[in-house]
Amino acid sequence: MTVLRSAGKNKNNKDKGRNVLLHQCATATLLFGLGAAVGASDLRANELVPPAFEIAQQENDNQDKFLILQTNLHPPYQELQNGLLGGYSISVLNCAFERIGVGYGLAVAPRQRNRDMVRSGRADGFFLARISDFMDEYAVATHPLALEKWVWVSPSSNVVSSKARHLPKPGEFTTIGAILGSNEAEWLSEQGYEDVMRVPSIASLVSQVAAGRVDFALVDKQSFEIARNDLGLGAEQFLVQFERYAPLVVYFSKRYVETYPDLLGKLNNVLEFCETRPMHLEPWERDAIERIQLPIVRQFAKSKDLIRNVRAVLGTEHIPSDQKRVIDEEWTALSRRGLASSMAQNILDNILSDYLQTFKNTAGAQVAEVFVFDLAGQVIGMNRLTSDFDQSDEVQYQMTDSINRDHALIADIRYDASTRTFLSQITVPIIDPESGRTLAALTVGLDVSAALRPES
Template sequence: MDAALIMKIRLAGLLTVMVSAVSQAQPPALNLYTFESPPYQMANQEKGGANRVYGETADTVVCAANRSGWETRIRITPQNRAIHALERNMIDGYFAIDPSAELDNIAKRSDPVALEKWYFFTRGDQPFTDTPRIGVVDGSNEEAWLEANDYSVFLSVTSASQLLALLKRARIDAALMDERVMNGLRLENGDPGMVLERHFVRYAPLYLYLGESFTSSHPEFLGNFNRMLNSCMAGHLALSDEEEHLIRMLSERLISNISSILDIPQIIASGPRQESFTDVMTQDSMWQALAPSGSTQLADQILDLAGSRTLHDWKVAQDGVVTEAMIMNNMGTLAAMSRLTTDYWQGDEAKFQKVLDATRQGLRGIDALYISPIRYDASTSRFQVTVSAPVSPISDGVPLGVLMLGLDAEEALRALERRP
């Protein structure tokens, strides 16, 4: 055989192998639908005419999918069309939507991919009655929620900007929408010429639904995707300045209340304590290996303490506002807890470290309070804020311990909204 021909055959074979390797190295693509909702999901036309979908929620989904080994292809489409496509397995998934009994029957739901803050917006010169004329965007999550909760919708419109105009003309009494969507409208349209009042309704967790065909073919994807969500959502779930102020007020009241019931320094002084950091790590490893379905002998001992039982009873009495309570000593290990935690040693976490940072800077008492960002707690299926404060006395900038309360973010703000 001619040497040149042999060389061409070898090169062709090498090229085939290289193309195959590149093809195999490319991650699979996840085909998703969503809907237009700035600043969460928006379409931007790129060079070549293709639309790129971006925004906080879209970026979160892309991030979690990429970290799970998948690329994403996202299209903006009306909700009815998206649900039709998902039912017939024409797409892999659809986001960002409220929980749906209809979709729960045909698809698998992820952990939340976004958290919206819904308010009734009303004119400042009109009272907010029990039977307002409510306006909402047609086909939106807000409309579905209103209907599911037996509200009467007065007007459905095609865009959020129409709701602002209807409020201005007093055609409706209240518009239900996400806080940031309204803020964006007011910034875009300038001063609407009226004062708006806000009435907190709910935190609305929104989800990715994956079709049955996709989850059957890729059963490992959803677990991997969920594990990546909290890190991909970091920074998107911050409390507003007003919300943080309200949470601080509530926290001061709760901490004062529990401190009047419990002798927290005595609980720390009499609680279990390890001799060395090595012992702490040993106990923590055993603890984590069993929790949350099982408990070590040390965990059972702490749960059985009078302080832990009082924390539990006090938490239950807070009507869902408090999700957990714990007391840590100055090593960051647990001295009392309202329920079994996933870790024995809390000393490496922000709820402990931030308080230590504050006391080392000379802050004391409630001035050293740390309020965390909002975080989804998969164990309770709630969005939670943790608040932690130092326990006196403080020696050389280090407190005797730290008191931590977990708050259901939605219930906390609703409780504050109900206060006169």
């Protein structure tokens, strides 16, 4: 049964601040009741929408947890689609809230206003935001929903090309641009960039760069490409240089988390099932991994100490498929809660895992995880708890075939819940130097936010 209530009479909007939230949105599309969408077909990004909303909310046990999240238009993450608010992050949140059975609403406003409303307690949360110490003072972050690739965009004209070939540094005499109130603008301020030109939209910023009025703009690569195409500008008009990856999260107000302390954990537990779009490695990224990290992984896979420890833990008994499935199910269920099954704990305590932990500590922040699985796809050593036990259904399992002994598999970027980082996994076979046969396979998960920074 669906019950209609006006915004002002919803029993969850107990304070005037919530009503103000609904009324003050510059533009608003509200999604309610486990992902159902309500919107005006003539909604525009810069129009004011009168405060005439109704809430269609599912009657369920989690009704009291109904919340309003603030957001902003930021294609392709949040964008208007036929008058409704959609995009990648919206689809992920719809999936996650439906899985935990909690109704939620969305209100669109400028980025800075969204932050202010959460800080002042007039909103339950907002997205997408980068993780920052400043935000952590008054809000609590979820696991990442998306990964932005920040790039410096500059004109490719001959007038400025000579000075655009390097990345700008704080204090240099150059014009830096960013979107008003954006994650990038905040980061620039923290890094010491002064007199940043802040413009209201990505389209305006790209136009300023194309016209030569901005030397460098720091933007998300996907958003830049969409705006450039919408403006009818060619890729040859710009020089694009990578700066960093930025994980993006939902921030919930501490007040809401204190009121409903179990919701954040439930949401984090299901987000991994709703992330549907891995980021493909660009040619330069794959080349960097092949040139820098892959040789290190190959050398480690050939080390005498690793091979000795692998031999020491390799089992001689074949685990029946039905028993392996039971082990994997228990392992996976407990790992989602940060707990180790008895099998997982035994593996964590073996000498191979100790050796892998030493390698991880030596490698530093660029390596997020390292584990070894045998020819049956079973994890036999790991520096930390993996999300599952059986790797035989994963693409990297092909590395256990001896015909692949000279190959390596470099996977695209995806979010890994067990390490809470965005990873690109390198998998190589571990070869017996005496027989030339494959003993097992080694997977090293690179934290791309650290491994692919320019200074790395």
